[in-house]
Amino acid sequence: MLTELRLQNFKSWEDTGPIRLASISGFFGSNSSGKTSLLQALLLLKQTAESTDRSRVLHLGDERAYVDLGTLPDVIFAHQLPATMTFDLSWGLSKSLRILDPEGSATLFRIDGFDFHAALAGDSKGLQVEEFTTRFSSEGEERRFGMTRRTANVNGSQARSEYEIVAEGYELKRNRGRLWALPAPVKFYGFPDQVNAYYQNAGFLSELSLALEEALQGIYYLGPLREYPHRIYGWAGEQPVDVGRRGELAIPALLAGERKGRIISRGRGRLKQTATERVTQWLRDLGLIHSFSVRPIAENRKEYEVRVKRSATSTEVALTDVGFGVSQILPVLTLCYYAPEGSTLILEQPEIHLHPSVQAGLADVFIDAVKTRKIQIILESHSEHLLRRIQRRIAEEKLDSQQSALYFVTTDEGRSLIDRLEIDLFGNVTNWPENFFGDELGELVAMTDAAMARQMKGS
Numbered sequence: 001m002l003t004e005l006r007l008q009n010f011k012s013w014e015d016t017g018p019i020r021l022a023s024i025s026g027f028f029g030s031n032s033s034g035k036t037s038l039l040q041a042l043l044l045l046k047q048t049a050e051s052t053d054r055s056r057v058l059h060l061g062d063e064r065a066y067v068d069l070g071t072l073p074d075v076i077f078a079h080q081l082p083a084t085m086t087f088d089l090s091w092g093l094s095k096s097l098r099i100l101d102p103e104g105s106a107t108l109f110r111i112d113g114f115d116f117h118a119a120l121a122g123d124s125k126g127l128q129v130e131e132f133t134t135r136f137s138s139e140g141e142e143r144r145f146g147m148t149r150r151t152a153n154v155n156g157s158q159a160r161s162e163y164e165i166v167a168e169g170y171e172l173k174r175n176r177g178r179l180w181a182l183p184a185p186v187k188f189y190g191f192p193d194q195v196n197a198y199y200q201n202a203g204f205l206s207e208l209s210l211a212l213e214e215a216l217q218g219i220y221y222l223g224p225l226r227e228y229p230h231r232i233y234g235w236a237g238e239q240p241v242d243v244g245r246r247g248e249l250a251i252p253a254l255l256a257g258e259r260k261g262r263i264i265s266r267g268r269g270r271l272k273q274t275a276t277e278r279v280t281q282w283l284r285d286l287g288l289i290h291s292f293s294v295r296p297i298a299e300n301r302k303e304y305e306v307r308v309k310r311s312a313t314s315t316e317v318a319l320t321d322v323g324f325g326v327s328q329i330l331p332v333l334t335l336c337y338y339a340p341e342g343s344t345l346i347l348e349q350p351e352i353h354l355h356p357s358v359q360a361g362l363a364d365v366f367i368d369a370v371k372t373r374k375i376q377i378i379l380e381s382h383s384e385h386l387l388r389r390i391q392r393r394i395a396e397e398k399l400d401s402q403q404s405a406l407y408f409v410t411t412d413e414g415r416s417l418i419d420r421l422e423i424d425l426f427g428n429v430t431n432w433p434e435n436f437f438g439d440e441l442g443e444l445v446a447m448t449d450a451a452m453a454r455q456m457k458g459s
Helices: 035-049 194-198 205-217 250-260 275-285 324-338 356-373 384-395 440-458
Strands: 002-010 013-015 024-029 083-100 107-123 126-138 141-154 157-168 219-222 291-296 303-309 344-348 376-380 404-412 415-420
Touching: 002 035, 013 415, 024 035, 024 356, 024 384, 035 083, 035 205, 035 219, 035 344, 035 376, 083 205, 107 141, 107 205, 126 157, 126 205, 205 219, 219 324, 250 275, 250 291, 250 303, 250 324, 275 291, 275 324, 275 356, 324 344, 324 356, 356 376, 356 384, 384 404
Parallel strands: 024 376, 024 404, 219 344, 344 376
Antiparallel strands: 002 013, 002 083, 083 107, 107 126, 126 141, 141 157, 291 303, 404 415
């Protein structure tokens, strides 16, 4: 699970400071305040790690990427080059990572979590890595490995950037021969292949890079703009990685989960369910529909239709013939129960197009996914109803206050600022920002004044 994030000189963030991430992390605030940029930073790192181009420091995106951030000046704070962006990310492991000694079979390190830091220098020529380091503790001792850049001079003039290894808490043994400088890192976090040729006992360093890649690959994303429902869905047996950025793969994901026989354990003494059964249960509990099924339009066909019933006695109809909200919440529910256990889900405005009571119910969906599937939820939202339900569940002791980390984001002269909402054991926000969800009291006062003025005018 991701446990902390920090950004410097990224988009509207000069410095976020350390942001604690919990099982449910929520970012609230006005439009264009910088909430989405926090999610985009994680998606930027993820799509870079998944890119096939090992020489590209950051994959800023295109039409096929999770996020398209434009050009380098677009992602630099205040759009001023040269500048240095930094990314800090911490995460814990569900199971300790055991790294073997490259010179023997003994355990070299046993790791329960990592802290990663990268500083990237940008100018008119592009991006280059200033430094990156991965830090962890093993047997009570802190270890730190990475690479740092230095400028090499030839005949008194600047010639090129060269890199050297950072190793603290462990001695790397250099092979005999000429002390060649190391080339640039792979992307923003990887050790080049030459490291293994230059050092006798550096083979384990690739496992540190792999640990970051696995953490980023465990992130799944659903955007705020979702597909309209269809009368027919095609599925030829493939198994989607997720539900798609727009939720377009929600139905294929449910079908794939059914065929693979994925079962969701809900705890001791509770009936196990498939993802489809769990999604159907939530659609019913949220008061949206009574029943939900996906079936082929005919035998041995790859075209499927979604049939629903609004109530127990109503006629079964197609998904396109019920309220729009059902098709909008369906990808959210599906991702919560289709993504692998222990995944991190990034959700932008999961409440969009939903009735306030359903928005509140989403909080219960997330709490259930966190508890039964060890899912981590990171969301950006404008929903007061979702937040209020989280507060209520904390007061009812159905959600530990430490399992949530909720923030309010504002701007000041082009700089994004973030404040953590302090929630006590009774669910009260003790540092409620002014006009958090608009000026409700002011609206009531204005309405009362208008009513009194209208009555006086009529008399």
